[in-house]
Structures are given as C-alpha cells and as structure tokens.
Amino acid sequence: MQAIPRELTQNNWITMLFLIGFILLFFMKLYKPSRFLGYSISFFTRGFIEKRAEEKPAIFSTFHVLIYSFCVLTLSLFIHTLIPETQTQNNLISYIYLISFTFIYMIIRSLLDYSFSKLLNLSDYIRYFIFTKVGYLYTLSIWLFPILIIYNYGYKNNNFLWGSFLILLGIRFGLVFYNNKKLIIKHLFYFILYLCALEIAPLFIILKILK
Structure with missing residues (x-):
C-alpha cells in the first residue's frame, strides 16, 4: 500500500489567530459576562x-484592553483575507505589518477624535459620540469574527464576505x-469632513490595495 503524502498548508498561522480570538472572547466572557x-x-x-x-468607563480597564x-x-x-496571495510573498509577515498598521491607525484616529473635540470645544458632547462609535465597532468585530471563520473554512466567497461586512x-x-x-445635524459640515477623512478614506485605501 502506497503512502499518501500529507500536504501541510501554509496558513496554519491563521488558525492560531482564530484560536487567539477565541481566547480573548473567553476571557471577556469570564471577566465581565454581562458586559x-x-x-x-x-x-x-x-x-x-x-x-x-x-x-464614562475607564479606557485602560482590563475588559477594554481585551475587546480592543x-x-x-x-x-x-x-x-x-481580502488581499490576493499573489500580492504577498510571506502571508505571516504581511499580516504582522497589517495588524501593526491597524493598531497604529486606530490609536491615531482616537487621538484625532479627542483633538477635534478639544478644538471645537465639544468635549462633553463629542465624548458620547466617540464612545457610541467605538462601542458599535466592537460589536461589528464580534459579529465579523464568525463570518471570517465561515469564509476561511467553509464558504469561501468574496461577495459573501464583503456583503456581510457592509x-x-x-x-x-x-x-x-x-x-x-x-449633534451630527448641528455640526453637519464637520461630521462630513470627519466621515470622509477617517471612515470612508480608509475603505478606499483598502480597495486600492486589493486592485
């Protein structure tokens, strides 16, 4: 009987990332289940x-660090996941660059949010807007996680992934x-500038990279 060689995939590190995601979810549920x-x-x-x-929750609380x-x-x-493999010579290294960029971008965006609120003297009002924006982004990431699992290990369809995300x-x-x-209607001009600069522009950059 001839032995069948086992093909080792080059994406085992992606499975490790999903495992890390599950661990973070586990600790969030263990630490603050209701939250x-x-x-x-x-x-x-x-x-x-x-x-x-x-x-007014603390920014550097344990739960916030976990969910962030x-x-x-x-x-x-x-x-x-959306970047074609032909554009990366080493997927793991490219992901390390990408997660570093994502982390830095989110930090910079948070600092800009705070700076705009100080500049416009809207600290008491803008705080609520910033927290709701970030809070719903956390919810989006929680729902996006199982969609990524389905995409990577089951239904590998870009339309499904993009449609779910949108x-x-x-x-x-x-x-x-x-x-x-x-708040948005009262300061509609500034909101449009913010939306274009920090919400829509990154999506266009991502689309440009994917082409």
Whole structure:
C-alpha cells in the first residue's frame, strides 16, 4: 500500500489567530459576562452602549484592553483575507505589518477624535459620540469574527464576505447616526469632513490595495 503524502498548508498561522480570538472572547466572557453579552447584542437591543457612554468607563480597564485587542485582530484579519496571495510573498509577515498598521491607525484616529473635540470645544458632547462609535465597532468585530471563520473554512466567497461586512457597517453607521442625530445635524459640515477623512478614506485605501 502506497503512502499518501500529507500536504501541510501554509496558513496554519491563521488558525492560531482564530484560536487567539477565541481566547480573548473567553476571557471577556469570564471577566465581565454581562458586559460581553451587552456588546454582542447591542445591534439588536437599545440602551447598552448609551448607558456605557454615560458611565464614562475607564479606557485602560482590563475588559477594554481585551475587546480592543480582539477588534484590532479581527479587522486586520478581515483586510488580510481580502488581499490576493499573489500580492504577498510571506502571508505571516504581511499580516504582522497589517495588524501593526491597524493598531497604529486606530490609536491615531482616537487621538484625532479627542483633538477635534478639544478644538471645537465639544468635549462633553463629542465624548458620547466617540464612545457610541467605538462601542458599535466592537460589536461589528464580534459579529465579523464568525463570518471570517465561515469564509476561511467553509464558504469561501468574496461577495459573501464583503456583503456581510457592509451590512454590519451599515447597521453600525445607522445606530451611531440615530444616537447622535442632534449633534451630527448641528455640526453637519464637520461630521462630513470627519466621515470622509477617517471612515470612508480608509475603505478606499483598502480597495486600492486589493486592485
């Protein structure tokens, strides 16, 4: 009987990333189960994100570090999944660059959010907007994670992945707008500038990379 050689895939590191994601989810659920549940279903229930914003939670709390790390991991993995393999000589190295870029971008965006609020003297008002925006981004990442698993190990279809992401992004945008409509309408010009610079422009950059 002839032995059948086993083919080792070059994407074992992706499985390790999903394992790290599950570990982060586990510790979030173990550490703050009610808070984790609140973020998980905030797209479909009202009040949790708004209540959290009013509580002024600490930025460097254990739970926030966990969910922030999970968000960066998921978003960078989503972008990397869409990049054709022909554009990368080493997938692992390219992902390390990508997750570093995602982390730096999110830090810079948070600093710009804070700077704009100080510049416009809207600290008390903009804080609520920033937290709802970030809070719903965490929810988006939680829902995007299983979609990435399905894509990588089952239904490998780019339309499915992009469609799912755009639906989640649309829900997030709609909820952020609904919960901050008075602030957005009052400062519509600045909101459009912010939207173009920090929300839409990165998507165009990603599309440019993928072409």
